[in-house]
Amino acid sequence: MIRVSVVGAHGRMGSNVVSAVNAAQDMELVHTIDSGDDITAITSGNTDVAVEFSVPSASLDNVLALIRNDVNVVVGTTGWTEDKMNRVREELVNHPQLSVFIAPNFAISTVLAEHFAAQAARYFESAEIIELHHPDKVDAPSGTALHTAHKISAARREAGCAPIPDNTQSDGGSRGQIVDDIHVHAVRLRGLNAHEEILFGNAGEQLVIRADSFDRSSFMPGVLLAVRHAGKTPGLSVGLDNYLDL
Numbered sequence: 001m002i003r004v005s006v007v008g009a010h011g012r013m014g015s016n017v018v019s020a021v022n023a024a025q026d027m028e029l030v031h032t033i034d035s036g037d038d039i040t041a042i043t044s045g046n047t048d049v050a051v052e053f054s055v056p057s058a059s060l061d062n063v064l065a066l067i068r069n070d071v072n073v074v075v076g077t078t079g080w081t082e083d084k085m086n087r088v089r090e091e092l093v094n095h096p097q098l099s100v101f102i103a104p105n106f107a108i109s110t111v112l113a114e115h116f117a118a119q120a121a122r123y124f125e126s127a128e129i130i131e132l133h134h135p136d137k138v139d140a141p142s143g144t145a146l147h148t149a150h151k152i153s154a155a156r157r158e159a160g161c162a163p164i165p166d167n168t169q170s171d172g173g174s175r176g177q178i179v180d181d182i183h184v185h186a187v188r189l190r191g192l193n194a195h196e197e198i199l200f201g202n203a204g205e206q207l208v209i210r211a212d213s214f215d216r217s218s219f220m221p222g223v224l225l226a227v228r229h230a231g232k233t234p235g236l237s238v239g240l241d242n243y244l245d246l
């Protein structure tokens with residue numbers, strides 16, 4: 001049995017993870033932790049893998065505390081910068097057997113959309129991203145959109161693409177945030193869950209790649225897959241595509 005603890009367990013994602021772990025034949029739920037609880041209760045003595053879905057401002061400290069207690073971590077929380085990931089890498093030097101896995105998105109539809117977008121990126125003059133989410137989300141743009149923008153940009157750089165054309169002369173904020181040269185637009189609308197559209201354009205043609213997570217159950221197979229991989233590839237890794245034969 002894989003012993004699993006959940007951080008952010010009462011949240012929208014954490015509560016789904018608790019149910020998914022309870023339903024998995026090969027997993028046993030140990031600790032459930034939220035804000036105000038003592039995360040150091042999660043140790044290698046009681047837990048093989050901690051799943052962390054909290055808030056961007058707390059996630060790094062939670063992950064560092066779990067590493068110090070020799071626990072593998074699967075992270076779904078957003079807000080990961082290169083600086084924060086470097087802190088994790090530093091901490092892992094003293095725990096070389098551990099794995100920390102961060103996934104900007106655990107839904108297969110979105111992981112594939114991002115993969116296909118990276119493949120398409122070099123064939124188009126223009127690329128923009130629209131992400132659409134429920135209005136209770138605290139961060140914008142989404143972690144997924146940031147990750148997708150970086151992947152598209154990397155693919156375009158590698159292919160030597162020309163800069164994306166844009167003759168905007170004045171912008172009151174309506175052109176979105178520029179992330180690694182890609183314009184990213186965020187919509188917050190009651191009724192939505194998590195959605196992403198990647199738009200590519202050439203003269204006379206357009207390709208739209210769209211992924212829709214209508215329900216948080218869409219993230220659970222990816223979370224369980226990551227839990228089952230935990231500890232097998234020591235160090236920090238990012239993205240569910242690491243575990244898919246793409």
Ligand SMILES: NC(=O)C1=CN([C@@H]2O[C@H](COP(=O)(O)OP(=O)(O)OC[C@H]3O[C@@H](n4cnc5c(N)ncnc54)[C@H](OP(=O)(O)O)[C@@H]3O)[C@@H](O)[C@H]2O)C=CC1
Nearest residue numbers: 008010011012013034035054058076077078103104105106
């Ligand atoms: N990677 C992916 O596939 C997905 C990622 N996400 C991301 O996951 C994160 C959580 O989203 P969501 O579940 O909707 O958010 P919620 O606000 O519903 O849940 C957050 C939970 O974290 C808890 N929490 C807050 N601070 C701490 C802390 N210091 N230590 C431990 N727990 C804490 C909260 O507890 P309390 O209420 O007591 O403060 C709450 O239970 C977000 O960053 C979101 O973007 C979401 C969906 C999919």
Ligand SMILES: O=C(O)C1=N[C@H](C(=O)O)C[C@H](O)C1
Nearest residue numbers: 078104105137142143144194
């Ligand atoms: O907050 C959410 O809901 C989601 N957050 C993640 C993100 O910011 O990319 C993943 C998914 O889009 C749902």
